[in-house]
Amino acid sequence: MNDARVIRATSGTNLGGASAHNRRVMVDALRLNGALSRAELARATRLTKQTVSNIIEELERDGLVRSQASVRKGRGQPATPYELVPEGxxxxxxxxxxxxxxxxxxxxxxxxxxxxxxxxxxxxxxxxxxxxxxxxxxxxxxxxxxxxxxxxxxxxxxxxxxxxxxxxxxxxxxxxxxxxxxxxxxxxxxxxxxxxxxxxxxxxxxxxAERLVGSAHGLDHAICIYLGYGLGAGLILNGELYSGQNGNAGEIGMSLAPGEAGARPFVAPLEHQASLASLCKILDIAPSDPRLFDKIERAAEKPNEQVEEWMKGASERLRWMVHLLETVFDPQTIILCGGAPRVLIDQLIDHMQPLLPSLAARSSRALPRIQPGLANPWAVALxxxxxxxxxxxxxxxxxxxxxxxxx
Amino acid sequence: MNDARVIRATSGTNLGGASAHNRRVMVDALRLNGALSRAELARATRLTKQTVSNIIEELERDGLVRSQASVRKGRGQPATPYELVPEGxxxxxxxxxxxxxxxxxxxxxxxxxxxxxxxxxxxxxxxxxxxxxxxxxxxxxxxxxxxxxxxxxxxxxxxxxxxxxxxxxxxxxxxxxxxxxxxxxxxxxxxxxxxxxxxxxxxxxxxxAERLVGSAHGLDHAICIYLGYGLGAGLILNGELYSGQNGNAGEIGMSLAPGEAGARPFVAPLEHQASLASLCKILDIAPSDPRLFDKIERAAEKPNEQVEEWMKGASERLRWMVHLLETVFDPQTIILCGGAPRVLIDQLIDHMQPLLPSLAARSSRALPRIQPGLANPWAVALxxxxxxxxxxxxxxxxxxxxxxxxx
DNA sequence: TCTTTTAAGTCAATTGTCTTGACTTATTTG
DNA sequence: CAAATAAGTCAAGACAATTGACTTAAAAGA
The missing domain is CATH 3.30.420.40 (ATPase, nucleotide binding domain)
Known part of the structure; x- marks a missing residue:
């Protein structure tokens, strides 16, 4: 009797789960807002002063937060702000x-x-x-x-x-x-x-990386287009990275685009046109070249005709991908980052102007539709x-x- | 002193939050798996038998669940399964x-x-x-x-x-x-x-609707393309509907596509080609016609040349959008549903074959890459x-x- | 200067929910 | 008929947030 039926369910939670969440909420609040007093934390997290006091005390014991000098800011007892301990x-x-x-x-x-x-x-x-x-x-x-x-x-x-x-x-x-x-x-x-x-x-x-220390810090809805040897997108949705069913969400480098009608209805994957790999091919740089980054930087600073050509093609495809991502995700902003030199990122963004019309073109925007992010070979490791x-x-x-x- | 600085933080939680979550987990488990005994619920939700007993008792008092006849399934005391009360x-x-x-x-x-x-x-x-x-x-x-x-x-x-x-x-x-x-x-x-x-x-x-009673029931990663008077996509990510920053995520009807190179680089929004509105224009049906659905159904059952033409254009654009959505989201499946007759949905899916290559074409799939969903005028109201x-x-x-x- | 007001933060008792471990009940197995 | 197994209950306990009164420290007003 193989009655070991798989029962699917979300896990329940308990006191410990709630407590763990509240600790995280404190750390997150301090990361986002800088130093905050216990009273401020209580208001922001909707927890009671007492609860916040207990948690802060515990975090301080654990070496994750520390108090700053107290500050007077009006009537009442001066507040003691707490900050994250980097070495925590x-x-x-x-x-x-x-x-x-x-x-x-x-x-x-x-x-x-x-x-x-x-x-x-x-x-x-x-x-x-x-x-x-x-x-x-x-x-x-x-x-x-x-x-x-x-x-x-x-x-x-x-x-x-x-x-x-x-x-x-x-x-x-x-x-x-x-x-x-x-x-x-x-x-x-x-x-x-x-x-x-x-x-x-x-x-x-x-x-x-963008979310922890870069342009997406504090954003809940951001799309990071990563230009490296290949090309992909990192999706920050509801404040968390979204990975899809198999961890492959955002693999836009493999996306095809409809091309000229008739003979060749679909053109090559995006990353065959917009990636450092494709640029290297044009510049005749070996992909294994340890000085790849520097060479690309120099090439981008003084672009020759071939580089201009690449830039045109890459930015055209990206321009259209930005339109799509805006339409599909309705994000706060799109960030173009990469293991590529900042010059190149900036020039690509320039070449993508004007951006295609989309819902994101609303007048009340707080953030640019597209902005540069981390641009160095260490971005992914970070x-x-x-x-x-x-x-x-x-x-x-x-x-x-x-x-x-x-x- | 305008020191009313806005402090951004996630809310904390407490006993009540944990308890509310556990109640939801029970209801969800019964919805997904059908009737379950307290012991099964305890195993599935990782809560203790006692906790489950308490919650089930409470849910039963509230009229949300009820017991079925006990079932013997091997050694030990027979289990009493509980089911959702539809009238709850x-x-x-x-x-x-x-x-x-x-x-x-x-x-x-x-x-x-x-x-x-x-x-x-x-x-x-x-x-x-x-x-x-x-x-x-x-x-x-x-x-x-x-x-x-x-x-x-x-x-x-x-x-x-x-x-x-x-x-x-x-x-x-x-x-x-x-x-x-x-x-x-x-x-x-x-x-x-x-x-x-x-x-x-x-x-x-x-x-x-698809998630509650349709093809997306129990799925955590599904994209529903909705073909109605307009066209849009509903995104189920991590088991929840994703809305984006302004509630406009999934508005793919407004997406442009790169067209013939040169003169007209971008063609009209997707929904100008793939929507009932565009079909109505071709069939010369007034969009306000109360018998619109029936008329479209008849037209789809015996498509004339114009309808075939529309079908070809719409399915071609959709075919390519499916490729994109698969690439961007890595979902378990894509569902084509709508306030449109099932015949039309089925024919569109047929015309979209063969689907474009994408990561979703893996051999180990459990679900079809694209499948029909709810297809009637009441789908949205539902x-x-x-x-x-x-x-x-x-x-x-x-x-x-x-x-x-x-x- | 002195009192009042305001706000930060603490103390001690309480509450509510989950957990623990022993127990009861009901069935199959040998 | 005893042993094994599993569902489910009971009662006490543990734990984290809450409550309300309290203390402390500053600004504002008389």
Whole structure:
């Protein structure tokens, strides 16, 4: 009698879940607003003064917040503002790219403390993982040398690599990294480091970074278009990263566009036209070139005819993708970021003007329809490191629910 | 000293929030899985047997669940399954369309008990609201005649109308209903009925209906393309409807597409080609024709050359939009539903084959990439009615948080 | 200067919900 | 007929937020 029917249900919650949520709410409020007094926190979170006092006391004991000098601001007892302690938590971020791997260590407020990278020789994941574990170990010990207590306060290891994930075969596709995807990477990293590990695609990581320390800070609805070796979008919806059913939401680099009617109804994927890979091809830069970023920067500063051509094509496709994303998501803003030089990002945005008409063109906008975000090779690694911080400290539905592994 | 700085923060929660969540979790589990015993509920929700017992007892007192005959299924004491009581709650749904308004009453499980419609004469919202309030009143008393206790168990009034909302001017645009949007409709309806009122656009409502009783039942990631007089998409992300910053997420009817290179780089909005409005133009049916649905059904059953032409154009644009939505959202499935006859929906889906390649084409799919959903003129009104039920009984983050109006 | 008003923050008791562990009930298995 | 198994109850306990009175510290007004 195989009556072990799968019953689907949302988890319930309990006192512990509520309490954990309230702690997160406090940290989040301090992150968003800067230092706040207990009374202010109570008003903002709709909790009672007493509750806030208890939680703040606990957070202070845990080294996550600290008091500032009290400030007089009118009648009544002066308030004692509390602020986040940057040294309250640390996280590691790992970016695995096609030819290079990068590791970053950040603290609770997203300040970068360590960054190291290594070239990834061809040879697939078996060899690669060993190199990567060494890199992580090296970053970790550098961090511990600088801040002995950091090890104890590490909340996790975020991993970012190019998507899409879990697709069928296609091992030779240079745009993906299929061999890495069928490898038990997360398990290897988890056992190798003893840390909690979570995976995002690189665009999602870039969005996570934008939300922690970049242009999306404090925004609940933002789309980050990430221009790297490939192209993707990180979706921040309702204040959280949206990943879709299989973690592939936002893989707009693979989107086709209807082209000339008749003969060739659909043109190549967006990232064949708008990505550093396509630019490298034009500039005849090897994708494995360690000085790729600098070369592109120089090329963008003084664009020759070919670069202008690329820029025109890329910005035209992006211009239209921006229109679509605005229409589909109704976001507060769209951010163009990347592992690309700021010059290039800025020029692309320039070339996209005027933006296509859309609902986003309303007159009452608070934010620009499109704006530049983080633009450097470390953006994805930073986002990878931001993920464990967000997972540990941001208020989110899943954090309230009882998990499989004890409350 | 204007020190009334706005402090942004997520609300905290308390015992009451946790308890409310757990009640919702129970109702949701019974809705998804059918009748379940207390022990099964405890396992599924990770709550203790005792907690489940208490909550079930309370829900039974409130008339939301009831026990079935106990069933023996192996060793041990027989289980007593509990099921939702359809008569446990009721909700009203109002659809305001361009030329007609519809009201539906549903019960807790989404069964339709009353449906009434009325033609909306031109004359704008002032006159319209009076007619609509009469319609609601009429439906309400029909409901009360059939089920005297329904009035006491009404959880709200859902309203659906064509978007987009809150756009600048453009009063003459026949595709929108601008004059209705600058009118304090919700306030009028709330005071006129004494019920909680909430607004969605029609595509969002259709998606809400699909989730309560249609093809999206139990799905957490689904996109509903709604083909009505206009065209839009309802986005179900993480099990909840996503509305974007201004409630306009999913307004894909307004999306442009890159067309022939050169002269006309961008073609008309999607809904100018794929909507009942465009079909009506071709068939020379007045959009206000009360027998519009039947006429379209007949036209779709025996398509003439013009209809075939329309079908070809519409399905081609939709085919490509499906590709985009799959790429952007990575959903479990896409549902094509509408206030359109099922024949038409089916034919459109047929014409869209073969679907464009995308990440969704993986071999391990559990659900079809695209499938038909509700296809009748009452779909939106049903979705409007489904919204208050979902708001009152579905587990969601916002339901846990302390609200502005007391816990 | 002195009193009143206002606001921040604490104290101690209370409340409400989930949890714990032992117990009862009812059925199948051997 | 005893042992095993599972559903469900009982009563006490744990825990976090709440409540209302209180203390502290400043500004405002007389």
């Amino acid at each position: 938590a640390y996280a590691l971020g790992l970016q695995i790219d096609r030819y290079v791997s990068r590791v970053i260590a950040v603290n609770l407020v997203g300040e970068v403390l360590v960054q190291k990278s290594v070239e990834l020789p061809p040879g697939g994941p078996e060899k690669g993982v060993r190199i990567i574990l060494d890199l992580i170990e090296s970053a970790r010990s550098t961090l511990s040398d600088a801040v002995p207590e950091a090890e104890r306060r590490l909340v996790g290891l975020g991993v970012a690599m190019p998507g899409p994930f879990g697709i069928d075969g296609d091992d030779d596709n240079q745009w993906m990294m299929a061999s890495w995807q069928n490898y038990p990477l997360l398990e290897m990293l988890a056992t190798g480091t003893g840390l909690e590990v979570a995976l995002q695609n690189d665009a999602a990581a870039a969005a996570t 986002g990878a490191a931001a993920e464990p911080i967000a997972r540990a400290f941001d208020p989110r539905f899943s954090a309230i629910l009882k998990s499989r592994f004890g409350a | 709650a009721y909700a009203l749904g109002l659809q305001i369309d361009r030329y007609v308004s519809r009201v539906i009453a549903v019960n807790l499980v989404g069964e339709v008990l009353v449906q009434k419609s009325v033609e909306l004469p031109p004359g704008g919202p002032e006159k319209g609201v009076r007619i609509i309030l009469d319609l609601i009143e009429s439906a309400r008393s029909t409901l009360s005649d059939a089920v005297p206790e329904a009035e006491r168990r009404l959880v709200g009034l859902g309203v659906a109308m064509p978007g987009p909302f809150g756009i600048d001017g453009d009063d003459d645009n026949q595709w929108m209903m601008a004059s209705w949007q600058n009118y304090p409709l919700l306030e009028m309806l709330a005071t006129g009925t004494g019920l909680e009122v909430a607004l969605q656009n029609d595509a969002a409502a259709a998606a809400t 979705g409007a009615a489904a919204e208050p039920i979902a708001r009152a009984f579905d587990p969601r983050f916002s339901a846990i948080l302390k609200s502005r109006f007391g816990a």
